[in-house]
Amino acid sequence: MDNLTIVKNLKKITPTIIKNIIKNIHRSILYLFFSISFLKKRDIISDRRFSCIWKDRFPCLFDRTQTTEFEPHYIYHIAWAIREINKINPQQHIDFSSSLYFIVTLSASIPTIFYDYRPADIHISNLYCKKAELCNIPLPNNSVESLSCLHVLEHVGLERYGDPFAPQGDIQAINELKRILKQDGHLLVAVPMGEIPRIQYNAHRIYSYSLFLSYFRELKLEKFSFINDKKEFIEFATEEDTVGQAWGCGCFLFRK
Known part of the structure; x- marks a missing residue:
């Protein structure tokens, strides 16, 4: 594969790579904020009715949409x-x-x-x-x-x-x-x-x-x-x- 072909291929895949990097950073930031929020709220959430511990966490970070999506x-x-x-x-x-x-x-x-x-x-x-x-x-x-x-x-x-x-x-x-x-x-x-x-x-x-x-x-x-x-x-x-x-x-x- 010559250098010109390599450059062309890199130009094609670079936007996708950058998009995925940004996506992963965004996810990591959201998860960090979720973790902090969980630690602050877990005693209140349990309300003495349920256990609410770290190993049971189940973060749902992308469900806050304006409308309900469907296929x-x-x-x-x-x-x-x-x-x-x-x-x-x-x-x-x-x-x-x-x-x-x-x-x-x-x-x-x-x-x-x-x-x-x-x-x-x-x-x-x-x-x-x-x-x-x-x-x-x-x-x-x-x-x-x-x-x-x-x-x-x-x-x-x-x-x-x-x-x-x-x-x-x-x-x-x-x-x-x-x-x-x-x-x-x-x-x-x-x-x-x-x-x-x-x-x-x-x-x-x-x-x-x-x-x-x-x-x-x-x-x-x-x-x-x-x-x-x-x-x-x-x-x-x-x-x-x-x-x-x-x-x-x-x-x-x-x-x-």
Whole structure:
């Protein structure tokens, strides 16, 4: 590597290094002030009701925000899916690898079977957790009335969760979901979506609206909702809402 290349690389990484140094100094100062405050207040905090000793300290130094922050993809797509499934009101719902918060909440009102490549050891009423691979679902053709796979397909085959490398893994999984869906049954799917389709290996794929929809030609699109880059939830969205977007979330309700 020549000197010019070294200088260029140093110029690239220097801002990041400086930013990290400042960040660590800031954290150290905050922790110092916390420690002083703890030592001054510990007797008052205990209030003779609780022990409050140094080894039990648990500093939370970055929670004093003006608003409560949230991840819009997961807050909105979970709320969207539960509302849509409650409208459908199936006798039973089957989900593949979606958020655990989603399936445990849904199971409070609808019996839910949850399949995952890495099964969850959850034991509550109305929820049944099992192991399955999305590319080889152990269910017969046309057997599922209500089905979901939320923020999952974009990961299949990219090895992130220990699954085998499969560049076409998402298409294989989609074909399996369509195969097991019963005639007149509903399928809810959510994926990252932007104007330009791309892969951020090995995290996920980001689909364009037209590309993703092309995989579901046999099904009827009943509803499309979208969470855009500004963290806005658009309940009744169109392809136009995805134009100019880098990493939104497309929520699709299909019917067979």
